[in-house]
Structure formats: structure tokens, C-alpha cells
Amino acid sequence: MIDKDKYKDVNPVEEEVKTLESPKNNWYVDEKTLANADLPEEEREWFSDARPQVVPPIRWTPMEKFLNWARAKSLWILAFGTGCGAIELRPLLTARYDISRFGMAPRPTPRQASVFMIGGYVSLKTLKRIVRSYEQMQGPKFVVAVCSCAINGGMYWDSYNTIKRIDNYIPVDVYVTGCMPRPEAVLSGFQKLQQLIMDGKAEGQNLYAEKFDWYKANQKKVIKDWNMPDYNW
Amino acid sequence: MNLKDVLSPLYVWKRAFEKPYTIRTEKEPRPGADRYRGFHQNDTEKCIGCGSCAEICQNESIDMIPVSETKDGDSGLRPRIDYGRCCWCALCVDICPSSSLTMSNAYTWIEEGLDKDTRETFCFTPGVDEKPWDNDEKGYRRPDGYDLSLLERVEMEELSPAERVTSFIEMVKGFSKEQAKREADRCIECGICTATCPGHMDIPGYIRAIREDDIEKGIEILYKTNPLPGVCGRICTRRCEDVCSLSLRGEAVSIRWLKRYLTDSAEAGKYRDLLHDEVVSSGKKVAIVGTGPGGLSAAYYLLRMGHEVEIFEQNEAAGGMLRYGIPEYRLPYGSLDNDINFIIELGAKLHLNTKVGKDISFDKLYKEFDAIFTSVGLTDSYKIGIEGEELPGVTTGLTVLKAVTMGQDPKLGDHIVVIGGGNVAMDAARTARHLGVDVTVVYRRRLEDMPADSDEIKEAIEENVEFITQGIPLKIEEGANGKLNFIWGKAEMVDNGSGKRPSPVLIEGSREVMEVTKVIAAIGQGANYGWLEGETTKQVKLGKRNIEADRWGKTDDPKIYVGGDMFNKTADAISAIADGHRSARAIDSYLAGEEYPKDRF
Amino acid sequence: MKTIYEDLNKRFTMSGYKQQRDDLAFVTVDKDQLVNAITYLKDYHKFTHLAFVTAVDWLEENEFQITYLLHNYELKVDLGLKVRLDRDNPTMDTIHHLWKQARVYQRELHEMFGIDFPGSPGVNDPMILESWEGPPPMRRDFDTKKYSEETYDHRERQHIEPEDHLRKQLYPED
């Protein structure tokens, strides 16, 4: 269960409300709905107005434990090579390291995937797609960020086109450092994630729902042409 | 579509009966290769915190953070690596001058990311923060045959020993522009030298100026902290080179020769153009006693601060020990005069042949001037303390050196013995060699214990100076033909267990005789406070060797400041220069009525 | 190489010939004559391969330099043609009719340096950058580090220069 009060001090929404006053950025005003105001009339109907909701785990612990076990043992990775980390994903998926031993498999569509592997640096253009893909994934969903670039900018700390810390934009469950991390390291990262899921600690989806405004503010700060709905389910 | 094309793909089933490619890593991950570039290790004992790793890291992933006490030649900083930035290029390992930074072959580091600020994660100080891979044997080390650092010095041309003993021509030829640039290029700009240098010269700064061929800039940097660069460029004891990072694995940057190159390449007349800041006259007067490096340095900086300066010198030329204690082949008088003349040109009033206490009383100075800086050095040579010391053939090193400087013949005969192992002993011995005299140096301890500069000893040996080590002088007797019999005994080194260096103890019954024309004692000098007597100096506390003062050189009388050998314990030119500089600042703030100087000049 | 240059020099205004290697030379061409020169090289001297087009920003001289590198498969030599443009109003003639890939290079140059190539198809479309506000990023007066620090969150660096630290420790009063 996520403690709501915990994020009170890190959630800068209150300040944001005061500082951002342009009509373009009034999406936070209404707590319940998302105003996809910038979209044309007919397009607005295509998109959901609902904010992401916190879905608490089932109260009956043994059942939740069982479900978590199932989730941990059947991790489907979204096949989205966002950076150079993707190059080690391939050996990982194939015969030498064979991640399928642990019930993991690549899944080409975000709808069905449950793990998002951020493979290193994330350029602005990709960040937009990452946010979309991440929001399209169905919860519980997890993010594993590999490579140092995703942690603190890595090699591209002074680049104008890459973001430095992916956890400002989507919640990350597990980090693996390295440039490139070897497949074994990534594999250990996934195993760590499995452990976290089984312990019920990997609640990134709920975190995202709770700190939604904070994440959105961060995302909109860097993505200058925000031409998509605020939440893509 | 023929049948072969349909059937041959079924060959894939062969693999089903072979061993899978998969490596089982569930239990224990596969170790990285022997050379694998994994996480860093740092031998903190070897590391000196020079920061070259941080300098070469293009990702700014290495921070130097303080972890331990600052020691000599160790900045007390250690690299902290941020694996959110690192790219495992291992350039930091390649550049590490101390070879302390290496990489293990460990590669797995996983952190939970959620709900945690990653600002602190993935950062660690190798060797300080414990990690599982701290003791890994394997991993990336700098490979053989490949080294980014430039460990060898540019060869400095010198006169051969045979050539140099024939004259007093300066033995080191100095760098050409090409050589100087190459040598300057070796500097990794860590700055440990700057802190170690008593004068805090901006060594990387002027080396950079040499590299960029900007002599004027270099001179300007030199004069910020050292008004006698021409002197220091030749005879500095260069503690900077002892701590140079490169000296850990190779040869230190020739900082002294580079400084010399700078002063040699600039025209002395142009120095004045380099001083850009305006001098505002303060109307205060400061007296300086002694024209050694300390006095000259203080004079220069006081002048630059706008004070009126008068200098009193007992000899007929300024320079003090620089002139009378250092032979010409090491420091040509021309270079010395260059530096001194520049300071005099700035407006110092120089009174030569004026001995304070004799020609002018200290009380008078005290009354006439707003502050007094004294730096007369150590002038009284220590006695050997053996029988026969009063014989006419026994003299001191300083006497010989001074006589040579003044152009007199020291009348050494054909074989002398020099007692002592310090720089003065070496200078005296080598000066004698240059005059064509056979020289034997007798020293109580071993060769490696000698306080003299190692280069000096090396060069003395090259010039065929004979060394007798562990020899204790016992007695000097008058011998035949006006010669002296120098009697000495062999000593053995006894470790007295107190943690100090072992002391020499005479072997019972050992007694050897040497027939020499002169015995020169050069075992050190002490202070002579005779000139300091007077009403006004009662407050000044005199120590056995040094005058007591705070580290600004201020004695208990706030008007009187001391510096140079009579104040510091290192007793070398650069310390004296630093003293002069420091005291000048203290005097400046005293005259302005402030407490202590705030910023560097 | 030299003969080709001499032949070219007869027809076009050229300068700054430099033979970098046996198989590589650079030459500066007048801006107006570049397309003609390239066409001539392609048709008569068999420089049939366009290796790349790139720009260099000479900020101090307020000029852009565009380099076209051509390759001759028969002589197996490379020839770089350089053009200097005014930096304030950079416009260059397009060569997309000679090589199809040239339009991609020109599109990139337009995006990264703000050099205009009128007539090149799709040259105004954003290619690599998306939602970019600000000057073309490859220009030298754009400071990527500053931009990055202003736009993105960074971890504070705690670095201490050893020189300063050591001095502070040894001589605290200084």
C-alpha cells in the first residue's frame, strides 16, 4: 500500500499551480478530469478523460501473494529499444542468456507488456513515445532502467537532446548501471524486479497515479510541443 | 520450389540434440574477463588525490571529495565515482599517476529505484566505501606498453663533469623553446606542487603559459608570488618536484628548469610592463634589514603595496646568502643582479655596507620607520667541537664561498677536507673542485642521510669529489710542510630505537689520518643576534636558532617582523621568499590598521 | 589530383588547394559556382559518389563553411569542395538533382545549422529534432551544456579541486 502522505513534500504541484498560469497549462486545475483542451473537437472524443487511478492490491494477502508470484514469473518485456541498451537486450532474449527461462518474453505491443526496459539515454523525441507507451501499458507495470545514462545522464550529461534522469518522467523500479551493462547484469536486474514484485514493493503504477501531476509537470517541462492527450490510458 | 529447398531447412532439428548455448547463471553469474572494465577499485594508500582522474573524465563523473587528513604530497581527497555518469572508458585508470586506481571485473550493481532519490545512489568512493569487489584480483589494469602519462623528462643539457670543473660557467644550459614546451606539456595540472611550495607559486599556471608560449603571462604569474624567479629557477630546493604526481611512477616535471626558462626567455627590462596594477602610495616607511631572498621579497611586495622601503645590507652587494653562499656555477651573478635590479628599480632605497647595530642602531630604525622587517639569516657557522679547531688552516664553508664570490683566492692548497653533508658543504667542496683542489668530504652518516640536494651529491661525485661517509672527525693536528693532519674515525650506525634516524657511533679504536692542506667545516650555521640589542627590542623573544614569531613573522612587538632562515626551519631560498611575501602582507595590514591579511596578493 | 584541380581552376574560381594525402584533397570554391563545379566534376571527371555534405561554423569569421566530399571510383580519390557562406543569411544552392541522398544531407544542415537550400524537397521539415525551440543546435554560439543544465535535472557535483583543497588545509589563513 502506498502511503499518500509520504509524497506530500516531494510533490511540487501546489507550487506549480501558482507559477504556471498560461491557459495552455491549466490541465491540473481540475483534479478529476484531464482537459485535453488543445485537441481539436473531434479528436477529443477519441481520448479518455480519466486520470490514472490508484488500484490498491487485494486485501486478502495470500491471494495477492499468489498474483504477485504470477506477475513476477511472467514478465513480458516491451520490445522498445529506446537507446543503445537495446543492443544487449537481443543477446538477453536469445539463446546465450535466454531470458525465457524466467518466464520473460518480448512483447511487441505495450498493451500486453508489463515491463518497460529503458535502454540507456532517452532523447526528447523518444521520451514522448516512452511516456505514451508507458501509459498504454496496463497495470501493474514495471520499469527497469539500464545503463548509466538513465540514472544521471551518463555520457550525454551535457547533451541538449537527452534527458538525464528518467525517474523524473516515469517511475522506475529497478536500476542497473553499466555502459553497457552486460546481459548478466540486466538479467540480475530483472531478477531483482521479480523479487520486488513478489514482495509487493513494485508499485510504480500506483506511484505514477499518485504523483501524476508531478510527473506531468516534468514531462511537459521538456516536451515543448505537447500535442497528445495528457493520459493515454 | 524444389524439393531440396523444402527439405534442407529441416536440418535445424540437428541442434535440438546438441547442448544448448545457454549459460546457466542462476546460481552464480559468470565472472567478467580478466581485463574486464568493471567497477573501480582504489588503493587509497597509494592514491595521492591528485585529481587527474577527475580531470580526464569527460562525463564529470568523478568528484574529488575529502576523506582523510592532508599529508605532504597528498591532497586528502579521493575520487568518488558516479555510475550514473561513468562510461567505463577507463581513461582515469590509464592516466592515474600513482597507479592506484584500477578496475575490478565486477559488473553487477542494481538498485531499487522507486521512491528513492537517485542523487545519492550509484555513487561511491572506491577504497573508502566498502563494496563486494574491493578485493577482486582480476579486472582492468593499465596494459603493458601503453601509458598515457609522459613519465620521462626532457633531457637537460649539462656541461660534462670534466668541462665544468675547469671554470665557474653555469653548468646547466637551460631549455630551448622546443624542449621547454615539451617538458611543460608533461604537467597534468594537479596542483599538489602549488600547495607544497612554501611560496604557493601557481606552478601549473606558469607551466601552462610556457606550453602556450606566452612568456609574459608566465612572468606575471611568477611575480605574483615570487619576486626572485631567476634565482629560484636555478637554485630552488624544489619541494614541488618531490611531490609531483608524475614522480610516483616516473620523473617529476622539471619545474625549476621551466621557471628558469621563463626568466631566461624574457628580457629583464620588460618586467615592468607586466605589472598592470596601479600602486597607490601609502606614505608609510618600512625598513628592511638584510638583502637575502626574504628581504628582497618583502621589499618587492611592500613596494607594490605602496610603501616606502629602505634596505640595509652589511656587505658591498645585495643578495645575502644567494650571492655569498651559492657558487657562481649554480647561480650566475648576472641572473641574481637581474632580479635584484628590478626590485631596486621599483623604488627601494638600498644602503650597502651598512651594518645595523654598528653603522646604524636598531633603535634609530625603530623610531624612523613605521615597521621593520628583518631577515639577516644565519651567519655564524657552527663549530666542529674537536681538538685543533683553532688552527689557522681550519676555516668554514661560508668563508670559502664568500671569498670566492668576492674574487679573493681562498688559498686552499691542493687537498682539502670538507666536514659536513649539507648544501654548504657540497657548495664548498665543489667550489674547491672548480678551483682545481682535491676534495674529500667527511660525513657522519650514510650517503642517503645527507641533507644536501641529491643532484648536488650526484654532481659532486661526478666531479670526483671523494666521499667518506660514517666518518667522525676526531682531531686536527699540525703536520709537516704547513699541512694539517686530519684525524677521523669510522662510525657504525646504531638504531637507538626511538624511531628517529639511526645515529653514528664511533667504532672503538678506529683512527685514521689524512694529510690535508685545509679543513673546512660546514656543519651548519646559527644566528647572531648581536645587532639586535637596544631599548626597543626588549619585547622580541630570541630562540636558540630562531626568533619567536607567529606564522606571519610578527614578533611580540607588532612593528618588528622577521623572516628567512632566522625565522623558518627549512632554511631555503623559497621559504625565505615566502616569508617575505607573507610578512609584507602582514605589515601591510598592520600599517592599514587591520588585523590579518584576508586575501592573497 | 593536381591535374584535375588545374582543369577546374581554368573554369571556376578556386583557391586554397590543399593536398592532404595522395588520395585526398580539399579546395575552396566560389559560392555561385559550386553547383556548376560539382556537376562538371560529376559528369567529366567521374566524381560520381557524394560521400557527405557537412557544414562547419566559423563563428569568429561570421561564416559557414559547407564541405562537399566527392569520390571518384576510377581514380579512387576524394575531393573536398568547400564553400564559404555568410553566416547571417546562409543560403546555398541545392544539389538534390544530382544525388538523391543530397536532400537528406541538406535537410539535416537546414535543421542543425539553419542553412537554407531553396528548392530541396522537404528541406523545411523537421528531421531529427522535434519540438525544438531555440537556435539551430550545431551552431557554435549555442551552448549545449548551459542548455542542458537549464532544462534538465542534474545531480549536484561535489568536486573539489585538489590544489585549492590542499592549500586550504595546509594554510587555512591564506
Next chain:
Amino acid sequence: MIDKYPKIVDGKSVYDLDSQKYLKMWQGPQHPGVTGNMSLELIISGDQVVACNTHVGYLHRGFEKLMERRRYINCFPIVCRICVPEPDTNEYLFAAATEELLGITVPEKAQWLRTLDLELSRLASFLMWIGGQSGSFGSGTVAQWAIANRDFVLDLFEELSGARIYHMYMIPGGVRGNLPEGWIEHTEKVLNNTEKLLDEIYIVLFNNAVFKSRAVGMGVITPEMIDQYGIVGPNARASGAARDIRKDNPYLVYDHLDFKIETETAGDTYARTLVRWKEMHQSISLIRQILKLMPKLGPIYTKLPNVLHMKVPAGETYVKAESTRGEYGYYIVADGTEFPRKITVRGPSYSHGMALLEDLVVGGNIADTHGLMLSLHTYPPEIER
């Protein structure tokens, strides 16, 4: 075939998506069929592609900008990141260009080691590619074998240079490290295995009815197109152009080695696959030759000036090498300071992946777009850098 679909309206390609006849479909960036991270915007009618637009820039890091504010030595770790699957060509070219501008020569042993490294990396890159190529047609089996075998080659790299992907082995001045002990034997073993695998792949893939039915005649590059689009490397060689920089403008020690330019004439995907398959065999043979001919002793590194403030004399140069995709080049402009004025990377994927792919895809089946993209062997990171 394209004429069925009216294309030109007011000089622009416009397909009326409302007519229900055309469907707009994006492939990528999140798409398992697209190499790396780029996307194709396709307009399809039925199964046929009528228009294609490639979108790149998802991997743009501004390398050329970053290198402008890094010292030369600090560009060295960066360059290998430009092309992820085959970083060594970048390392070599950057080192070679810098050395040329600095006017230093590399010891002979280092040259051999560099050649060895380049050929190994060619082998690794091709193995990765053949995995992708067969995978693009749905043959997971060959893909798994090839990529697993590539991993064995990466093991060699790991032992030699200390890293799997970004080797950072060829530093300006020479190479970092000699051959480790037992490495040659290990290499021989890996090469034998790879050779065996290649033969198996020939049986399984090139004699495969389905593969043939798809690859033959797919995405034909005619000889006329080669110059028009600036096609280089195996793509050009599959269309009959016997061009190889290793032969034409020999660099390193390639003129001491015995090999010939592999060509095919059909210019279709099958021919391109075959050319690359042959080149893999050739790489293996080259590696064996190098290991035999390489001097056993000798320096591997020439001292550079102090790398922390190394100034490169003003000048410019263009150095090129034959990568797995063809001509790869570095154009460095130095202005006499510690920082390069401009480093331009000429990647073959640039022309292959953008201009050529856009035109080749049109008229084909959507099922073929991915296979086609791979058969051109494009790596997006080197397009956008």
C-alpha cells in the same frame, strides 16, 4: 505498379486517408521489426505500401556538438557510441584521423591489432545482422543461433579489450593492450564454431524455399541506382559494383592480406544476404591470416603529447574505412586548439536508411518493409548521431 495509386496532387504526395482506400500505418519506433529506434510512416493500400517516410532522430544525442566541447582524448570514448553494433570502425577512424592531423604514426604491431579488431567486429556485426535478417522473415531459429554465436565473438572482445560492446580499444596513438594469453587458441575455437554455423546457416537459410520465395527479387537495387543514391558497401557489391575501400584505398595492413571483393549481380535481398554471408567467411579467413602474419613483438603505442591538453594543429582531413555497411568516414576539422572544430561522421546508413529505403519500400508488401530495411543493413544511431 505504383501507377494504380494516384500520387501527385498539386505537386505533393497526397493520399486521401478518408477514402478508406488507404491506411496510414506507423512502424516504429516501438516496433520489434525496426532495427534500433526509428520509424517508418507507411501509407498502405491493402498489403501494398504506396508511400513511405522515414522518421529518425529518436536516438539523436548531438554527438557532433558534444565533441566540439570535448578534448580529443575525450572524444575517444564517445565515438564508439555512434554506431552501437559495430563501434570499432568509429574508434579506428577517429584515431586515424587524429593521428593524421597530429602527424604521428602508429607502430606496426598496433596496426595489425587494429586490423584484427576491425575484422572481428565486422564478423560480430554481420552475425548480428544475419540474425536480424532471418528474424525479419520470421525465422527465429537462425536468429537465435547467429546472435548466440555473436556473443562468443563478443567474449573475444571482452578478453582482448575489456568490454563487450564498447571496446574503446583503438586509442589515438595505438591500441590499449596486447593479445592476452591463450587468446589465439580461444579465437581459433570461436572461428571454427562460427564457420560451422555459417555452413549450417547456408543449408538452413539459403536453401530455404520460403526464404528464397521472399528474398529473391525483393528490393532490387539496379546498378544505375548505385551512384544516384550513393550506395556503398555490400549493398553496392550485391548489385555488381566491385568496390571495397579495403582494396581501393587500402588502410592499416589490408594490402598485406589476401582477399577478394565478393560480388553478386542480382541486387536483390537474396544477393545482399549472400554477399554478406561470403564476407563473413572472408572475415574469418582474414582473422586467421592476421593471426599468422602478425609480428609477435613490438610496441603497440606511440606516445601522444599530454592528452589532457593536447592541441591538434589546424587542418582538416577525411579518413574512411570499409565498415559492414560500406564507406564509413570521419571528417575532422581542427583549428589548432585543444578541441576539435567539427567532427562529421559519414555513416552509410544515412543514405541507405533514408533516401534509398524510402524509395525501395514503396510498391512492396508491408511484410517486406522490415526485411528490406535489414537487407540494407541500416543502423539508426549512425544516421542521427
Next chain:
Amino acid sequence: MGITTKILYAFLSLGVVMVWGLTLNGIVRKIFARVQGRIGPPVYQPFIDIKKSNAKRTGITHGIMFYLGPVFRIAGGVGTYMFIPVIFGSEIFSNFSISGDLLLVMYFIFFGQLGMALGAGEGGHPYSAVGVSRGLAQMTAFEVPFALSVISLAIQHGTLNITEIVAAQQGGILSWTLFTNPLAVTAAMISMLGMNMYNPFSIVIAPQEIPMGPPTEYQGSFLGLLATNRGIFAGAKLVLFMNLYFGGATSLPILMWKTFAIYMFSVFIGAAFPRFKTEDSIKFFLKIPTAIGLLALLIAYL
């Protein structure tokens, strides 16, 4: 036997076949993995996947037809299964086999696909649309030889009741259709390749081309349902093929190994070949298998 008992038995056997179908799926994955030189997922992986899919906390829908897609699909699967007698001579595993059940089964095989097509179309994703059109096109194509084969079989045995066809094949291995009507079996087995959607006929899902095809938009419990159906439908199909061509089964172990062997056939081909293009696939089915089917029909008729 009352209708209640019958339904009870039917669902019991449905469960058994579903579990067996999913297990087979797991085994096949393992075998694929071995061919590819790796270890592969555990055999029970399909069960975890289903559980995981159902345990998803959020889900989206695109309208009512979107819901109905998987429902149709599973209805097709269950429908197919319900009319196939599973074990010859067993009360529990006889299901609702009636005279003319062959026709019903043929219908249900189609039914699921069509329903799926409707639902997937509702998802609005272009990949789904392309996938659906591909799937329907290919299905139409492989149905031709299959239908020809089945008709040939019906003519051969003179009945449309599966139980009777099975009964006719009892009495030794040589009385199997495999030997009495080999052409029909060949045609049917080739069309089964298409039905099972392994390579080279995996054009519907085709991850490298149109990721996942029709189920692109399906997630959570929808996907769980679809995956469950994979077990049921695979089981039903295999049992049908076993009944029609390989003499049926008289006990559970026989059923298990026979279905496994039949399944292995498509795996055997699937591991070796890449994927066809849609038009190649259609052309393929309409050429040789259809010709064989026609020939079988002709022979049976004669």
C-alpha cells in the same frame, strides 16, 4: 445419462483438454527452444501467463464488440470442442457428438475467427485491421483443402458423424484414414499448418511485421481469455484431427501421445522455415494442398 450429467461431463473433459492443450503449448515452446539452442521457459509457463493476464489491475476497452471478440473466440473454441467425441468408447469424454457433428465443427472453427475479426476491428489499430484481413484471407485459403479433405472423408465413410468415422478406423493401425485415404490426410495436415499458425504460416501474428496482428489491443483478462482459448482450440483441433485421420483414441494416454505427435508435425515444419507473405501463403494453399484435396475427393468419390 441425463443432460445435466452430460453437460457436467462435457465441461469436465473440456477442462482436461484445456489443461492438456496448454501443457502441449508449454512443451512445444520448450522444444522450439531446444532447436534454437536454448533452454526455454518452464512447461507450465502458459498457465502463469494466463493467470498473470487475468491479474492485471487495469484494462481498457474500445466498445462492446471489443468485449465480444474474445468471447466469440472462446465460444468458437468451446463450440468446436463440444461436438467432438474425445475418447472413443468413453462415456465421460464423448461430449455432444451427434450425427452431422462434423459440419457443426467445421462451422465452429470458422466462427471463432470471424468473431475475433469483428472484435479486433473494433480496436481501431491499423495492425489489427491488417491482421484481421490477413487472417481471414489465409483462413479462407486453408479451409479449401481442409474442407475438401473432410468431404472426401465423409464420402469415404459415408457419414458426417465423427464418432462413426472413428469407429470405422478401429481395428489396427492400417485401418486409420492415414492409410486408407492418405491424400486426404496430406491435404488436411498441410492445412493444419495454417490453422496452427506456426511458421511459415504465422502471418496473422507476425511480430516483425504487424506486431501481434488482431490481438494488438487486447490485454488483461481479454488476453487471458484468448490464451485460454488457445489451449481449448488447440486441444479441440488436435482431437478432431486425431479422430478423423489417426484412428481416434481409446484412452487418455493414447490421446495424449497422438495429439502430441500431430502437434509436433506443425512444430517440425515451423522451426525450420521463415514466414510466408500473405499472398504466397494463399497461393500455396490454393495450389498443392487443394490439388491433393481434390484428388482425394476424386478418389473417394470413385
